[in-house]
Amino acid sequence: MDTMTGNVMLIGWHGYECKKLEQRLRDQGLAFEYVSLENMAGMEKAAVALVRESGVDAPRLPRLEAFLESSGHLPTLLVGEGLMPEQVILATRLGALDVLTDPLCPEQLMKAIDEARAGCIDGDETDVLREDCPAILGTSAQILSVYKQLGVAASNDLNVLLTGETGVGKEVSAYCIHRHSSRARQPYVAINCTAIPEGLLEAELFGYTRGAYTNAVTDSVGRIESAHGGTLLLDEIGDMSLAFQAKLLRFLEDRQFHRLGDSEPRAADVRVIAATNRNLEQDVEAGRFRQDLYYRLSQLPIHIPPLRERPADVRPLLRAFVSDVNLNLGLRITDISEPAQAAAVAYHWPGNVRELKNAVYQAAVRTRVGSINGFSFPDGANRGDTHAETALTALIQRAIAGGRVKELLDEVEGLTLQSLLEAFAGNRSRVAEELGMSRNTLRARLRLHGLQMEQ
Numbered sequence: 308m309d310t311m312t313g314n315v316m317l318i319g320w321h322g323y324e325c326k327k328l329e330q331r332l333r334d335q336g337l338a339f340e341y342v343s344l345e346n347m348a349g350m351e352k353a354a355v356a357l358v359r360e361s362g363v364d365a366p367r368l369p370r371l372e373a374f375l376e377s378s379g380h381l382p383t384l385l386v387g388e389g390l391m392p393e394q395v396i397l398a399t400r401l402g403a404l405d406v407l408t409d410p411l412c413p414e415q416l417m418k419a420i421d422e423a424r425a426g427c428i429d430g431d432e433t434d435v436l437r438e439d440c441p442a443i444l445g446t447s448a449q450i451l452s453v454y455k456q457l458g459v460a461a462s463n464d465l466n467v468l469l470t471g472e473t474g475v476g477k478e479v480s481a482y483c484i485h486r487h488s489s490r491a492r493q494p495y496v497a498i499n500c501t502a503i504p505e506g507l508l509e510a511e512l513f514g515y516t517r518g519a520y521t522n523a524v525t526d527s528v529g530r531i532e533s534a535h536g537g538t539l540l541l542d543e544i545g546d547m548s549l550a551f552q553a554k555l556l557r558f559l560e561d562r563q564f565h566r567l568g569d570s571e572p573r574a575a576d577v578r579v580i581a582a583t584n585r586n587l588e589q590d591v592e593a594g595r596f597r598q599d600l601y602y603r604l605s606q607l608p609i610h611i612p613p614l615r616e617r618p619a620d621v622r623p624l625l626r627a628f629v630s631d632v633n634l635n636l637g638l639r640i641t642d643i644s645e646p647a648q649a650a651a652v653a654y655h656w657p658g659n660v661r662e663l664k665n666a667v668y669q670a671a672v673r674t675r676v677g678s679i680n681g682f683s684f685p686d687g688a689n690r691g692d693t694h695a696e697t698a699l700t701a702l703i704q705r706a707i708a709g710g711r712v713k714e715l716l717d718e719v720e721g722l723t724l725q726s727l728l729e730a731f732a733g734n735r736s737r738v739a740e741e742l743g744m745s746r747n748t749l750r751a752r753l754r755l756h757g758l759q760m761e762q
């Protein structure tokens with residue numbers, strides 16, 4: 308079990324009991340961590356807590372009480388030796404999900420841990436967000452157009468070139484094409500061309516024979532051969548050297564290749580998808596990327612727009628990642644406050660969906676239970692150049708340069724209203740409330756600026 312699915316937190320365990328318990332948890336593949344009441348570092352990774360008490364403090368349970376008070380709603384099991392009935396009743400009343408007594412029966416312990424973790428997911432807080440999170444999300448017109456292109460790509464075998472800034476979802480899109488294609492049951496192999504040193508890339512991609520170079524002690528199958536029958540994603544394609552580009556081009560021309568050190572040509576039936584966050588057309592013009600390879604790779608080019616150009620996707624993504632974090636980390640986040648959502652819509656997300664996902668995970672781990680009330684964007688980011696702010700600066704500069712300063716306030720008002728509608732998902736009542744004006748006044752101002760967005 309990794310930290311994404313949550314650790315078992317151990318509180319109050321000492322001596323011989325620890326060894327036995329550790330072995331049982333390890334046998335079940337469960338990660339665990341000791342925390343003390345004084346130092347609860349690591350709690351954010353927790354899925355379930357096992358608190359140990361002895362019966363000596365009857366009828367109280369000082370450790371459990373102190374732990375439950377400071378740990379919020381983490382599912383907690385009490386394990387005790389010689390517990391009195393009152394203590395068992397008290398433990399249940401305090402909120403422990405189960406009480407186990409020594410000697411611990413391993414099956415009973417694992418069942419209780421599983422139930423605590425499942426309770427964490429299917430608990431009685433019906434308003435906790437826990438929908439299944441599909442691999443690729445978004446509802447904006449821009450991303451719908453991308454989905455359609457992915458569908459086209461899935462229906463044929465052309466080489467696809469996915470472009471877009473870092474974190475927009477090129478890799479998830481490549482996988483999506485594969486999963487929807489006729490090759491879905493065959494291998495999907497991804498290689499990040501920049502993560503492998505140029506010298507090793509050829510061997511990694513094409514494979515090698517024994518003795519091809521100093522460390523080649525056995526024959527090795529390359530990624531191309533591993534992907535036979537399926538799909539090969541060449542990620543970060545824009546960063547490969549011209550020499551390597553020539554080798555790749557040869558393979559793309561007839562799907563034939565040689566393992567390093569082997570004169571025998573081999574063939575592989577692979578569908579190639581390439582991805583890059585570079586502008587390859589510019590690289591072709593600058594002589595950094597071969598034109599023939601560019602044409603070969605981009606038989607079907609698909610561009611994924613940055614998140615700041617599709618603000619309508621922000622809210623669905625936030626919602627989906629909250630469900631995701633609840634499922635993966637066993638948290639109990641119910642929602643994200645409206646101001647936090649509006650701030651997220653207005654933010655320019657330079658790291659795109661990856662950054663948004665991280666922001667939700669970080670905020671959720673901080674919040675653990677209830678509503679997320681804000682995200683911590685990098686310093687100054689909230690003042691950064693959102694698309695609306697960039698437009699605003701350009702507007703002011705154009706007005707000054709063109710001697711149209713008198714009309715400026717009017718134009719600024721229009722832009723401001725447009726940004727507010729965007730930030731509050733078209734909710735005019737909310738915008739009116741924020742501006743301290745009546746809905747009628749707002750409606751009139753919107754009409755004046757040609758902004759007729761309905762709620």
Ligand SMILES: Nc1ncnc2c1ncn2[C@@H]1O[C@H](COP(=O)(O)OP(=O)(O)OP(=O)(O)O)[C@@H](O)[C@H]1O
Nearest residue numbers: 442443444445473474475476477478479584660661
């Ligand atoms: N539309 C989406 N729906 C759901 N998750 C998404 C979406 N787009 C991106 N993600 C998530 O954002 C993260 C980054 O996505 P991905 O790796 O596909 O981006 P990328 O464009 O390939 O980035 P890079 O260029 O840095 O490799 C992943 O965790 C992915 O699951």
